[in-house]
Amino acid sequence: xxxxxxxxxxxxxxxxxxxxxxxxSDIEIELPPGFMTGEFHKTSPLARIPVLDxxxxxxxxxxxxxxxxxxxxxxxxxxxxxxxETATIRTVSRIADIYLLNNMFMVLGQARASTxxxxxxxxxxxxxxxGLKALEHYIGEDGFAVCGRLTLADCTLVPxxxxxxxxxxxxxxxxxxxxxxxxxxxxxxxxxxxHAAATLVxxxxxxxxxxxxxxxxxxxxxxxxxAAAAEA
Amino acid sequence: xxxxxxxxxxxxxxxxxxxxxxxxSDIEIELPPGFMTGEFHKTSPLARIPVLDxxxxxxxxxxxxxxxxxxxxxxxxxxxxxxxETATIRTVSRIADIYLLNNMFMVLGQARASTxxxxxxxxxxxxxxxGLKALEHYIGEDGFAVCGRLTLADCTLVPxxxxxxxxxxxxxxxxxxxxxxxxxxxxxxxxxxxHAAATLVxxxxxxxxxxxxxxxxxxxxxxxxxAAAAEA
Numbered sequence: 001x002x003x004x005x006x007x008x009x010x011x012x013x014x015x016x017x018x019x020x021x022x023x024x025s026d027i028e029i030e031l032p033p034g035f036m037t038g039e040f041h042k043t044s045p046l047a048r049i050p051v052l053d054x055x056x057x058x059x060x061x062x063x064x065x066x067x068x069x070x071x072x073x074x075x076x077x078x079x080x081x082x083x084x085e086t087a088t089i090r091t092v093s094r095i096a097d098i099y100l101l102n103n104m105f106m107v108l109g110q111a112r113a114s115t116x117x118x119x120x121x122x123x124x125x126x127x128x129x130x131g132l133k134a135l136e137h138y139i140g141e142d143g144f145a146v147c148g149r150l151t152l153a154d155c156t157l158v159p160x161x162x163x164x165x166x167x168x169x170x171x172x173x174x175x176x177x178x179x180x181x182x183x184x185x186x187x188x189x190x191x192x193x194x195h196a197a198a199t200l201v202x203x204x205x206x207x208x209x210x211x212x213x214x215x216x217x218x219x220x221x222x223x224x225x226x227a228a229a230a231e232a
Numbered sequence: 233x234x235x236x237x238x239x240x241x242x243x244x245x246x247x248x249x250x251x252x253x254x255x256x257s258d259i260e261i262e263l264p265p266g267f268m269t270g271e272f273h274k275t276s277p278l279a280r281i282p283v284l285d286x287x288x289x290x291x292x293x294x295x296x297x298x299x300x301x302x303x304x305x306x307x308x309x310x311x312x313x314x315x316x317e318t319a320t321i322r323t324v325s326r327i328a329d330i331y332l333l334n335n336m337f338m339v340l341g342q343a344r345a346s347t348x349x350x351x352x353x354x355x356x357x358x359x360x361x362x363g364l365k366a367l368e369h370y371i372g373e374d375g376f377a378v379c380g381r382l383t384l385a386d387c388t389l390v391p392x393x394x395x396x397x398x399x400x401x402x403x404x405x406x407x408x409x410x411x412x413x414x415x416x417x418x419x420x421x422x423x424x425x426x427h428a429a430a431t432l433v434x435x436x437x438x439x440x441x442x443x444x445x446x447x448x449x450x451x452x453x454x455x456x457x458x459a460a461a462a463e464a
Contacts, residue, residue: 045365045366045369045370046327046366054316057316059316059319059323060323061322061323061326061327063322063326064319064322064323064326065319067318067319067322068315068316068318068319071315071318072315083300083303083304084286084289084291084300086299086300086303087291087296087297087299087300090293090295090296090299091291091292091293091296094293094295094296095278095293098330098334102330102334106355106359109355117349117351117352117355119349119351119352120349120351120352120355123338123341123352127338133277134277134278137277138277
């Protein structure tokens with residue numbers, strides 16, 4: 001079994017944190033072939049990572065992969081002991097997935113100020129803030145999202161809160177996490193969990209790489225503009 | 233057990249179709265108290281329907297409710313016989329949920345042409361069309377979404393395709409379903425399924441009520457404007 005994954009992909013990070021927390025050691029984790037060249041969409045129609053590769057048979061979508069791994073690797077269960085507990089875990093995981101991650105992911109297309117559509121930024125970051133407020137109602141106060149232990153809800157929340165804290169300012173919006181004190185306290189506490197910490201190292205590494213790439217491209221464009229100006 | 237639901241709410245329709253298909257008869261289905269006045273958010277922080285009420289203990293989010301009902305009502309299973317089959321069902325249900333329904337739901341805020349943000353319309357309907365193309369790859373050709381029988385994937389797809397077909401033109405975009413022939417054939421076939429048909433009757437009833445309300449409000453505004461003009 002192989003997980004196609006990328007350091008900075010928050011959806012991939014969610015499944016990696018689950019794999020670490022479950023102690024699964026027989027899943028290879030790698031970048032998919034053809035991901036950077038756009039060839040990957042021929043393999044997986046949604047063209048997104050993560051994808052779980054069962055020897056050529058592919059499962060897309062982090063939430064689907066996570067639930068599949070819970071079924072085939074029952075050890076260290078990250079869902080509930082009862083149907084009601086599982087519903088609580090899935091509610092918080094879904095708030096993180098749909099209201100936080102999905103809207104953060106879509107709003108990043110508005111990072112460039114010169115072409116930014118403020119209506120898109122307002123709509124999507126408004127949904128993020130709405131999601132944080134709902135999360136404030138559900139979040140645990142003992143260092144875990146819910147149920148007093150590490151669950152799938154933590155695996156989705158860690159990359160979601162990472163993305164909000166580190167990236168929302170690129171669309172001109174201040175980090176809203178401090179406005180939800182219970183979420184902020186949870187966020188400070190969960191970063192000390194070993195599986196969260198391992199996942200965050202990869203996310204920060206991916207972010208540093210992305211920023212280096214953006215700086216390089218900006219320097220190249222600047223040099224090109226300077227050369228064109230000198231020629232004129 | 234009680235399901236807070238509304239005729240036109242596509243997420244509620246998904247759970248209703250599941251309840252009909254499973255033959256569950258002991259869940260009351262009704263509009264939540266305070267939904268129209270905004271009081272409902274005090275009861276459920278996400279302020280959305282459906283919500284499953286277990287005697288005062290509330291489960292929000294259609295996907296979470298559907299999975300809960302699969303666990304507590306195992307008869308007429310709408311998930312898979314194996315973990316892999318369940319992953320296939322959840323993949324298609326998720327495409328319908330995230331890429332189709334969620335984006336359709338958000339874009340409806342742009343229905344009024346005079347205040348429309350075209351960038352929002354392009355972004356969100358672009359995601360809908362992208363989702364339909366991915367769905368074209370996964371959809372079954374025997375009248376069911378996947379697995380050759382009615383599953384949770386059908387329960388999510390029916391309200392999603394209803395919404396696209398009947399409502400996407402209100403934001404100035406033509407119905408894209410005919411551009412994906414396998415999805416179009418599925419859509420024609422599934423409407424003849426008795427549980428889909430029962431759910432569609434409610435969705436169309438809700439749509440007719442909504443249109444009547446909008447027409448009434450428009451007439452009222454027109455009369456007000458005419459009165460103001462006569463006075464001036």
